[in-house]
Amino acid sequence: MTRFAIVGSGWRAEYFWRLAAALDGVDCVGVVSRAPKELPVPVYLSLDECLAVSRPHFVVTAVPWEVTPSLVVSLVERGVRVLAETPPAPDLDRLRALWTAVGASGLVQVAEQYTRMPAHAARLALVRSGAIGTPTRADVSSTHQYHAVSLIRTLLGVGCGPAEVRAVRTTAPLVDPLSRDGWADPAEVRQATTTIATITFSGGGFGVYDFTDNQWHNQVVNRRMLARGTTGELRDDDVVRLAADRTIVRTPLVRRQTGYDLDLDGFDTDHITCGADVLYRNPYQGQRWNDEEIAIATLLTDTAAWATGYGPPPYPLADGLQDHRIALAVEEAADNDAVARVAAEPWH
Numbered sequence: 356m357t358r359f360a361i362v363g364s365g366w367r368a369e370y371f372w373r374l375a376a377a378l379d380g381v382d383c384v385g386v387v388s389r390a391p392k393e394l395p396v397p398v399y400l401s402l403d404e405c406l407a408v409s410r411p412h413f414v415v416t417a418v419p420w421e422v423t424p425s426l427v428v429s430l431v432e433r434g435v436r437v438l439a440e441t442p443p444a445p446d447l448d449r450l451r452a453l454w455t456a457v458g459a460s461g462l463v464q465v466a467e468q469y470t471r472m473p474a475h476a477a478r479l480a481l482v483r484s485g486a487i488g489t490p491t492r493a494d495v496s497s498t499h500q501y502h503a504v505s506l507i508r509t510l511l512g513v514g515c516g517p518a519e520v521r522a523v524r525t526t527a528p529l530v531d532p533l534s535r536d537g538w539a540d541p542a543e544v545r546q547a548t549t550t551i552a553t554i555t556f557s558g559g560g561f562g563v564y565d566f567t568d569n570q571w572h573n574q575v576v577n578r579r580m581l582a583r584g585t586t587g588e589l590r591d592d593d594v595v596r597l598a599a600d601r602t603i604v605r606t607p608l609v610r611r612q613t614g615y616d617l618d619l620d621g622f623d624t625d626h627i628t629c630g631a632d633v634l635y636r637n638p639y640q641g642q643r644w645n646d647e648e649i650a651i652a653t654l655l656t657d658t659a660a661w662a663t664g665y666g667p668p669p670y671p672l673a674d675g676l677q678d679h680r681i682a683l684a685v686e687e688a689a690d691n692d693a694v695a696r697v698a699a700e701p702w703h
Contacts, residue, residue: 357659363417442679465675488585496565507562522552522688
């Protein structure tokens with residue numbers, strides 16, 4: 356049994372203890388909260404008490420951006436492995452300071468879950484299979500900042516290195532019917548800002564970042580993804596490629612979802628295929644989890660394996676720092692209407 360604790364008790368922290376309750380071999384042994392709370396796991400009012408009593412293999416930091424760097428440093432100084440919520444620090448100075456303080460420890464991972472969402476995991480599996488050749492371009496219009504950069508870098512297979520960013524913002528009226536709090540009643544048309552950026556990576560590869568306010572929840576704004584390689588292209592769930600001379604093949608990515616019509620197995624994600632190839636299988640069949648829950652549960656399982664010496668690092672600190680460094684450059688380029696250059700950083 357791998358034990359973990361959480362610092363923080365907000366909506367993001369709740370995902371971790373709730374999902375862990377359904378996982379075999381992963382146990383949330385405590386939550387550190389600033390005030391007493393009634394939770395389904397033990398609650399501690401201090402970090403030291405939690406560590407002394409629960410003896411976790413790792414600690415999830417689910418606290419505000421401003422607090423994360425000092426908390427991560429404090430845990431590493433105690434020799435504790437950390438899964439830090441995104442981003443690991445709010446600004447460039449603190450990204451660099453955090454790396455200086457804990458980068459060499461090897462004890463810090465970042466809770467970047469997007470690449471583990473079923474549809475994204477299937478797309479990554481297809482790209483990595485070589486089906487579209489060597490990836491050269493990735494477009495993401497789905498989520499924001501560091502999450503989108505993570506998807507772009509992972510699709511392209513680029514590591515941490517210099518980059519050049521160009522960006523523009525536009526504002527236009529757009530209906531906003533749904534948010535994290537639920538449906539707007541009535542739905543109102545509001546001004547929404549769209550940020551579009553291009554990212555040119557020094558080692559090769561080109562990314563396009565496209566995000567509109569509340570695109571996570573606004574269901575009248577489509578999510579779009581593209582990965583272009585040397586022999587083909589993946590657009591959302593459609594693959595077109597040159598399979599042989601004079602032979603262009605188009606194949607859809609198909610998700611098998613149970614629970615429709617006379618399928619009485621219950622509503623659940625089964626697998627995602629491309630032709631006869633299975634790109635993704637849901638490891639949590641029967642839980643009826645949505646994609647976000649599946650992704651976080653997968654991240655927890657992978658972190659537990661790493662923390663106990665049975666698996667690779669799930670998302671190293673250097674990658675989390677690089678994602679946010681480029682995300683900051685996107686904002687800088689849009690603010691200044693000028694090229695923002697990401698130079699060599701200490702974690703490169």
